[in-house]
Every structure is written in structure tokens, then in C-alpha cells.
Amino acid sequence: MISWVIVIVALLVSGLWAAMFLKQLKSGLGQTALEDHFAWGLYVQGFFFFSALAGGILIFMAVATLFQLQSVRPLVETGSAVSLGCLAAAALLLGSDLGKPFRGIKILTGKNFASPLTWDFYMLTLCGILGLVFFLGWIPQTGPLATFWAVLCLLAALGYVMIHTLFFLSRVGAGFRSQPFLGLDTLAQSLLGGVALMNLIALVSGAHFPHVGRLLLVLASVTLIPLVGGHIASLSIKSRSMEQKKIIALDSFILAALAIGVMFAPESRVIPALLSVLILVAVFLEKSHLMKQYQIKPTLPLPYSRYEDAPRYSPSTSEWILAFGSVGVCVFFSTLIVKLKSFL
Numbered sequence: 001m002i003s004w005v006i007v008i009v010a011l012l013v014s015g016l017w018a019a020m021f022l023k024q025l026k027s028g029l030g031q032t033a034l035e036d037h038f039a040w041g042l043y044v045q046g047f048f049f050f051s052a053l054a055g056g057i058l059i060f061m062a063v064a065t066l067f068q069l070q071s072v073r074p075l076v077e078t079g080s081a082v083s084l085g086c087l088a089a090a091a092l093l094l095g096s097d098l099g100k101p102f103r104g105i106k107i108l109t110g111k112n113f114a115s116p117l118t119w120d121f122y123m124l125t126l127c128g129i130l131g132l133v134f135f136l137g138w139i140p141q142t143g144p145l146a147t148f149w150a151v152l153c154l155l156a157a158l159g160y161v162m163i164h165t166l167f168f169l170s171r172v173g174a175g176f177r178s179q180p181f182l183g184l185d186t187l188a189q190s191l192l193g194g195v196a197l198m199n200l201i202a203l204v205s206g207a208h209f210p211h212v213g214r215l216l217l218v219l220a221s222v223t224l225i226p227l228v229g230g231h232i233a234s235l236s237i238k239s240r241s242m243e244q245k246k247i248i249a250l251d252s253f254i255l256a257a258l259a260i261g262v263m264f265a266p267e268s269r270v271i272p273a274l275l276s277v278l279i280l281v282a283v284f285l286e287k288s289h290l291m292k293q294y295q296i297k298p299t300l301p302l303p304y305s306r307y308e309d310a311p312r313y314s315p316s317t318s319e320w321i322l323a324f325g326s327v328g329v330c331v332f333f334s335t336l337i338v339k340l341k342s343f344l
Contacts, residue, residue: 005304007339017325018316019097029099033316040291042315043097046323047090048164048287049193050330052186053280054086055157058127058242061134062153065146073141075207078338079198080135085334086197089126089326096322101319116166123160129275130156135337161190180233181226185286188223193283195219196276203273212270216279217258222253227286241287250282 022029034041057079063069064076071190096321101134102119112118119323130153133139139149165183179185202209227248235245261271292313 002040004339005305007230007332007335010335013328014332017092017322017329019093020325022317024096024322025100029316031316033154033314033319038292038313041097041313042319042323043093045284045291046093046326047097047284048167048291049284050086050090050093050326052161052164052190052283052287053193054083054127055161055198056129056155056192057083057086057198058131058194060158060194060198061131061193062150065139065141065153066150068142070141071208071210073212075198075209076204077135077200078205078207080131081338082197082201082330082334083131084128084337085136085137085330085332087124087131090124090332092329093323094324096286101198116163119226120160120163120167123156123163127160129151140237158187168209171285175234181229183289185226185230186222188219188226189283189286192219192223192279194217194244196279196283203269211261213258213266213268216272217255217262219281220251220255220258222249224255224343241290243285247282247285247289250278250285254278254282 032041032043061076061079061083062070091104095104099102107115107118107121110118111142121289130149134149134153140146164254165186168179168182195212198210199205199209199216202212231244232250257271259274259277261268263269
């Protein structure tokens with residue numbers, strides 16, 4: 001009963017997304033807060049967020065399949081539907097940012113192999129196909145086919161997660177020197193967010209997820225290292241950010257709370273669940289921070305604009321509605337296909 005309530009609420013939110021999306025198609029991108037300084041906005045932030053979660057889930061699925069972790073097989077099957085939902089939400093948000101969604105087809109067929117966006121589309125498409133094949137039950141639990149699928153899944157998921165690093169580093173003249181920890185940060189955020197979402201899925205579906213607190217603790221530790229390292233590196237180039245400090249403080253709190261939970265309440269499911277929600281918030285804030293940070297430091301600054309105060313990006317109401325609606329699309333799509341599969 002609860003799951004159907006979730007489907008209905010998500011459907012209503014998805015309807016709100018559809019209405020706003022059609023309005024934007026009619027009136028154009030002028031109603032967004034995008035401008036010369038900020039070519040990327042909340043849509044791209046949501047794209048990176050949802051695709052990172054999908055990547056983390058797919059890596060989890062591949063590892064569970066490769067090492068034949070039968071205890072989490074039911075969770076992995078449900079996770080395959082959620083990864084498809086995350087990819088769908090990411091695609092819709094990127095389509096919203098393109099203004100004309102069918103431009104995405106030109107990216108796929110344009111053969112611009114020097115562009116990170118082209119390879120990102122290829123990898124995301126491959127991840128969607130691999131997730132769909134798994135969801136349909138065409139991948140056995142063991143055997144050569146399962147191993148081959150898991151390796152392909154790891155290559156595709158890790159590939160596009162690392163390609164996302166190029167999107168940010170390519171926007172500043174300093175390149176890798178501007179943030180030497182960004183590659184690890186992108187990967188760690190994806191893994192941590194994916195496992196946190198899988199934990200919430202396990203809680204809702206009643207699936208078994210052993211040692212989730214310890215796993216989150218390990219991933220939170222790995223995530224905090226590049227965050228702190230990146231902050232220290234930014235001090236050397238005099239690019240201090242209060243927002244970055246807040247993200248580090250939030251991740252430090254999550255790490256400390258996970259450590260306390262593992263030590264004093266290792267069997268508790270409530271503490272990891274609450275912290276999983278905080279983890280998703282932290283991952284979203286990190287994507288927002290990266291997007292803003294790398295847009296205000298252009299590769300070739302104009303002669304006089306460098307003396308102007310860096311503007312602040314503030315999403316418009318329509319952007320917030322579309323971003324919020326994409327969450328409904330993700331939940332509706334994921335839950336609905338799980339229900340449909342149970343009837344087949």
C-alpha cells in the first residue's frame with residue numbers, strides 16, 4: 001500500500017515536471033537564471049547528481065555480481081530499476097538544459113570524439129543498456145556471462161564518472177593543477193551517494209543489506225580525503241570558499257556519526273538511514289559547489305570582466321520546479337517498473 005502511495009505522489013510530481021517542461025519548450029530558456037557568467041545551472045547540477053548516483057549503484061551491482069554476493073541479490077535487482085530511474089532523470093534534466101532535447105541525438109551521432117560530452121553520452125547509453133539487460137533477468141547469477149556483464153558495467157560506470165572530472169577541469173586554465181584531487185572526489189562522491197541510495201532502497205523494500213554502516217563509514221572516509229585535499233590546494237591559489245568549508249564540515253559530521261553508530265549500535269538501521277539522507281544532501285551540495293566554482297574561473301577571462309565581482313547564481317522558480325519534478329520522475333519510473341516486473 002505504501003509503495004502505491006509513493007507511485008501516485010511521484011506521478012503527480014512528474015506531472016508538474018511535464019507541465020513546466022512543456023512551458024519551457026514553448027517560451028525558451030529565457031525564464032531560467034542562465035546567463036553569460038553561468039552557462040550551467042540547476043539542470044546540469046541535477047544531471048551530475050543523478051548520473052553520479054546511477055554510477056555508484058551500477059558499480060555496486062557489478063561488484064555484487066562479480067563476487068557472487070547472493071545475500072544482496074534481491075537488493076541488486078531492485079537497484080537496477082533505480083539506476084534506470086536515475087539515468088532517466090539525468091537525461092530529462094540535460095534535455096531541459098539543451099533547450100531542445102533532440103539535440104542530444106546530434107551529440108550521439110556527431111562523431112566529435114574529442115569532446116568529453118560525446119563520450120559521456122556513449123557511456124551513459126551503455127550503462128542504461130547494461131542496467132536494462134540486468135533488470136530484464138537476462139544476466140545469470142554466476143558464470144562467464146555474469147562476469148562479462150560485470151566487467152562491462154564497471155568500465156562504463158567508472159568511465160563516465162571519471163569523464164565528469166574533465167567537464168570541470170576543462171573550464172579553467174590551470175587544469176589539473178587547479179584541483180588535483182577532483183578525480184578521486186568525483187569517484188568517491190558517486191560511490192558514497194550510490195550506496196546511500198541503495199541503503200534507503202533496502203529500508204523501503206525490506207531487502208537485506210549487511211554491514212551497510214561499515215561500508216558507508218569506509219566510503220565516507222575516502223570521500224573526505226579529496227575534499228580536504230582540494231580545500232588545501234585551493235588555499236595555495238588563493239581561492240577560498242566558505243561553501244567548501246560547509247561541505248567539509250557536513251561530511252566530517254557524517255563520518256563521525258557513522259563511526260559512533262558502528263561502535264555503539266552496529267545493528268541499527270535507523271542511524272545509517274538518517275545519515276544516508278544527509279549523504280545525498282552532501283553529494284548534491286558538492287555538485288553545486290563544483291559547478292559554481294569552475295564557472296567563475298573561465299579559461300580565458302575577458303580583459304575587464306576579471307575586475308568585476310564574481311556573480312552568484314540563483315536558480316529561477318521554473319528551474320526549481322523542473323529539478324524537483326525530476327526527482328518525482330526518478331521515483332515514479334523506478335517504482336513503477338519494479339511493480340510491473342512483479343506482475344509479469
